[in-house]
Amino acid sequence: MEKEELWKSVLSELEIQISRPNFLTWLKSSRLVEIKEDGVIVSLPNYFTKEWVENKYNKLIISSLKNIDYSIKRVEYIVESSPKPSVLSKEAEQKVSEKQLLLQETKIDPETNLNPKYSFNSFIVGPFNELAYSAAEAVINNIGTKYNPLFIYGGVGLGKTHLIQGIGNEIKSVYKNKVKIKYVTSEKFTNEVIWAIRNRRVDDIKSVYRSVDVLIIDDIQFIGGKEKTEEEFFYTFNSLYENNKQIIISSDRPPKALPVLEERLRSRFEGGMIADITYPEYESRVAIIKTKLQEKELELEQKVVELIAKKAQRNVREIEGILNKIVFYQSAKGKILGQDDLEKIIADLTDKGVSNISPNQIIKSVSDFFEIMPNDLTGRSRSKELVEPRQIAIYLLRDMLDMSFPYIASKVGKRDHSTAIYAYKKIDNDLTKNPNLHQKIMMIKELVNKAE
Ligand code: ADP
Ligand code: MG
Numbered sequence: 001m002e003k004e005e006l007w008k009s010v011l012s013e014l015e016i017q018i019s020r021p022n023f024l025t026w027l028k029s030s031r032l033v034e035i036k037e038d039g040v041i042v043s044l045p046n047y048f049t050k051e052w053v054e055n056k057y058n059k060l061i062i063s064s065l066k067n068i069d070y071s072i073k074r075v076e077y078i079v080e081s082s083p084k085p086s087v088l089s090k091e092a093e094q095k096v097s098e099k100q101l102l103l104q105e106t107k108i109d110p111e112t113n114l115n116p117k118y119s120f121n122s123f124i125v126g127p128f129n130e131l132a133y134s135a136a137e138a139v140i141n142n143i144g145t146k147y148n149p150l151f152i153y154g155g156v157g158l159g160k161t162h163l164i165q166g167i168g169n170e171i172k173s174v175y176k177n178k179v180k181i182k183y184v185t186s187e188k189f190t191n192e193v194i195w196a197i198r199n200r201r202v203d204d205i206k207s208v209y210r211s212v213d214v215l216i217i218d219d220i221q222f223i224g225g226k227e228k229t230e231e232e233f234f235y236t237f238n239s240l241y242e243n244n245k246q247i248i249i250s251s252d253r254p255p256k257a258l259p260v261l262e263e264r265l266r267s268r269f270e271g272g273m274i275a276d277i278t279y280p281e282y283e284s285r286v287a288i289i290k291t292k293l294q295e296k297e298l299e300l301e302q303k304v305v306e307l308i309a310k311k312a313q314r315n316v317r318e319i320e321g322i323l324n325k326i327v328f329y330q331s332a333k334g335k336i337l338g339q340d341d342l343e344k345i346i347a348d349l350t351d352k353g354v355s356n357i358s359p360n361q362i363i364k365s366v367s368d369f370f371e372i373m374p375n376d377l378t379g380r381s382r383s384k385e386l387v388e389p390r391q392i393a394i395y396l397l398r399d400m401l402d403m404s405f406p407y408i409a410s411k412v413g414k415r416d417h418s419t420a421i422y423a424y425k426k427i428d429n430d431l432t433k434n435p436n437l438h439q440k441i442m443m444i445k446e447l448v449n450k451a452e
Contacts, residue, residue: 149237
């Protein structure tokens, strides 16, 4: 049977077995890339999805594959990020990148690849990114000698690219031409390596990357699993490292959670400074909004600022989106928007975020995640397996909907609201210390937001 057909029939079976939103979210863009002797390789669009599918649907997938072809015993999941490397000719690649360049509002420095809009000064600091920020400061003041490599990780839209480019821009402005800097995404690096191998120009790449003083690599998670690229990166890394050159890396997860990375590379990363950027709390969100307003020379009432901070919880990018829309509407309409208009814009943009989530949606998503029945979660059973799901449900009801503790307690089968307070505090507290829990919560939030 053909790959496409095989996968199509697996998907149609899965579609019946899992809920519609889950199917659309996690499996719709999956692809079967290869059929091997005893298994298949399935590609997914990103690591978040890969982890989710691997943990939650692997068994189901294997059993539906087995229904069709009994020799299939295992599934390997890979991440295939678009655009695919190496399909474009060099000319075509150049055209694409020219087009992208035109779309940029600011000019990217061709020497360093840095975008001046990500300045170090405009990076807003709060408890959620303090650690990463002070590590960045230390690197600027002690290039190559203090924290090497500097490894920054965190979820999307939280400012990784801004911070690592900010370091580059700051070094550039302080040390002028004395320090050679290069910024590259791991996707671009991969493309270059592949192109160089094809055209027998690997030495060019070597000389370019090994002659810099500061190498900044963004989204390193995309490098893993591509053998040649990883090897090239490893040698580049070593050569720079041994010569006390600074290496700065960003990733969507910590080194030990980079799934396909070679051990030797992982241990190099762990030998430097690792700092995370977490989700901004309410106060930081207010600070971010106020600073961005100043930058945009825009004024909003305190009430509106607070409303945005309350609604835009996901990341800094979401906050920027809202402010940009407001600027756009104001200049398009040519007048200052009234309170009602503003509230409508915010509600529209955070639509999926917070405004119309119901408590039942949260209960359902938590149950889906832990594969238990909603009735068990809200019932009175004291079964051990229900402890964590209940605590997380309590936490989310409070965090996402700001519901009162007595109400929350009644929702999850507790007589006493002090239990709900305890559970909320526990999760809230554990979240900062336990990346695993944090990941779980973010995955469940994602589910809640996607639920219909
Ligand atoms: P990531 O690389 O982590 O996905 P980005 O660096 O692209 O996130 O950040 C998304 C947007 O939010 C960018 O426009 C960036 O300038 C802005 N941003 C993120 N964090 C901050 C911050 N601490 N201060 C100012 N702007 C920020
Ligand atoms: Mg980024």
